[in-house]
Amino acid sequence: MNYDIQPADTLHGNVQLPADKSISHRSAMFAALHEGQSIIKNFSEAADPHSTLDCLRKLGVGIQIKDKNIIQVEGVGRDGFLHPSEDLDCGNSGTTMRLLSGIIAGSGVPARLTGDESLSSRTMKRIIDPLTEMGAVIEARDNDFAPLNIRRDIPLNPLYFPLPIASAQLKSCVLLAGLYGEKPTKVIETLPSRDHTERLLNLPIEEENGEKRIFSSREDEVPEQSYRVPNDFSAAAFWLVAGAIHPDAEIVLPKVGLNPTRTGALEILQQMNVDIKINNRHFEGPEPIGDLSVYSSTLQPINITEEVVPNCIDEIPILSVAMLFADGLSKISGAEELRHKETDRLTAIAEILEGVGADFKEYKDGLEIKGDPDFIPDAATFQSYHDHRIAMSAAVLGLMGTSTSTVEGGECTAISYPGFWDDLSMLTN
Known part of the structure; x- marks a missing residue:
């Protein structure tokens, strides 16, 4: 039009x-990873975060829209996701695909992530490489583009990962996979990027000599995500x-x-x-x-x-x-x-x-x-x-x-x- x-x-x-899209995406994903109910107010009405909700439902997460922009998420915990019977359609949302890939790779639940024409033309190699190093098997078009077929057949490898670029999506993807490791994954950030993931998950952080070191593992409890999205x-x-x-x-x-x-x-x-x-x-x-x-x-x-x-x-x-x-x-x-x-x-x-x-x-x-x-x-x-x-x-x-x-x-x-x-x-x- x-x-x-x-x-x-x-x-x-x-x-x-x-409502903030970045926080809406994360609030829903992290509420799914939490063991218990979360009530998220002012959840974004935009298309992208609702692609995230659709994908989470296909993974067995109970989600109800209680009002125009209030959602109730029945968290299944990090080990409660079900093998989806159909593709996880991420629509136009790069945040959905990149962050959910980290969760899928970490959980080991096999899944195929797809997107629309625009999303399918965007590079995914930045997340494919570290997730593969952590033990995931990822089949992608030209080893770079969606659709992504993701599974993991071996225990998760913890990763020491200096961020090659300042990217909140890449950082979040690796940290979310790291939540499934017996030993901590460490992401090293020298240039700041959005910190919603580490804030909302309350992840351990060390800062020294201009570096920010963020850790994630099974030792980190995923908190309830009940709040109003800014x-x-x-x-x-x-x-x-x-x-x-x-x-x-x-x-x-x-x-x-x-x-x-x-x-x-x-x-x-x-x-x-x-x-x-x-x-x-x-x-x-x-x-x-x-x-x-x-x-x-x-x-x-x-x-x-x-x-x-x-x-x-x-x-x-x-x-x-x-x-x-x-x-x-x-x-x-x-x-x-x-x-x-x-x-x-x-x-x-x-x-x-x-x-x-x-x-x-x-x-x-x-x-x-x-x-x-x-x-x-x-x-x-x-x-x-x-x-x-x-x-x-x-x-x-x-x-x-x-x-x-x-x-x-x-x-x-x-x-x-x-x-x-x-x-x-x-x-x-």
């Missing part, structure tokens, strides 16, 4: 954001940028997750001089949250480097939009991982920038964007490439034009933010 974007005279309102910071980022670049904006975003390994984009926007206020800070379970307010701002340019990228990887498309309205030259480097997301996001961002007449350069691992506070985007037709973050970034940019722009395939926003188009309409009316 195509969506037309009208220029916005004002952006004012209180936006009830969707609202998604990645969704908040679109409205933080929209409010910052628009000349007449005031947007309030309640109960947003403020995990410091997720809010790199918040720090970047603050460095760009965006007027953001944070109120009502507190915790939901092990996760910090707060209420955000953003106001029209005069933006300064920013340099996003490889060290920063892991904590703002999902927000780089919308941060690129912010850079267009900064007073000077902004740069992104060390972000080649974006070429391996739902689409090649660096190329997709470049096409958006080209479509609106921006002054920019595209590199193998990033972008260089010459901003102008008075930039007026040309009206354009944006191709979403069925990538939710590209579609939403293009829509925010379209609000700043002087005539109608169009986002093709804009229904893909439902992957992470089912109410995006309604919230956009609310803010502009």
Whole structure:
């Protein structure tokens, strides 16, 4: 479906954001690994976490949707999964496939994991290699791509695993497999990535000389997962940028997750001089949250480097939009991982920038964007490439034009933010 974007005279309102997808995925999986019942509130309504629920049901986990976004999970414990009688369809969700592969490999329950066309084109070799070293047998298309046939015929080998890249999915996959080992698996992290897994599982951690060492084994009890999932910071980022670049904006975003390994984009926007206020800070379970307010701002340019990228990887498309309205030259480097997301996001961002007449350069691992506070985007037709973050970034940019722009395939926003188009309409009316 195509969506037309009208220029916005004002952006004012209180936006009830969707629940955090990353935490929703993990809360359901970890509740299944727990021996006993968990009640998870504010579970994401997006398609991806519900792919996780579907897969868990096929593994014999009892899951009930008690209300619109409250789920009850009857945990079977780490040894209670059943051999599925059909494929575990992960849909479009890389998180489902990568994290569930760790659980399947660890449990030794044979299973075949499939996905849609987009997911089946994304590399799985990063998880295949360490899981194979731990004793799993994994058959994959071209030894790299889904579908994945996973089994384990020998006892689990504990793994000493320095992370080759900063990746929360890879880290989580190995740690989840490690929960089945008699001896600890150790993951070594030198560049920070999202820490929801170690927080929610309360895993042992050592930090020394800039290294974070995370351990998992059968000795680690999986805790009950009863809490309210925070609202998604990645969704908040679109409205933080929209409010910052628009000349007449005031947007309030309640109960947003403020995990410091997720809010790199918040720090970047603050460095760009965006007027953001944070109120009502507190915790939901092990996760910090707060209420955000953003106001029209005069933006300064920013340099996003490889060290920063892991904590703002999902927000780089919308941060690129912010850079267009900064007073000077902004740069992104060390972000080649974006070429391996739902689409090649660096190329997709470049096409958006080209479509609106921006002054920019595209590199193998990033972008260089010459901003102008008075930039007026040309009206354009944006191709979403069925990538939710590209579609939403293009829509925010379209609000700043002087005539109608169009986002093709804009229904893909439902992957992470089912109410995006309604919230956009609310803010502009």
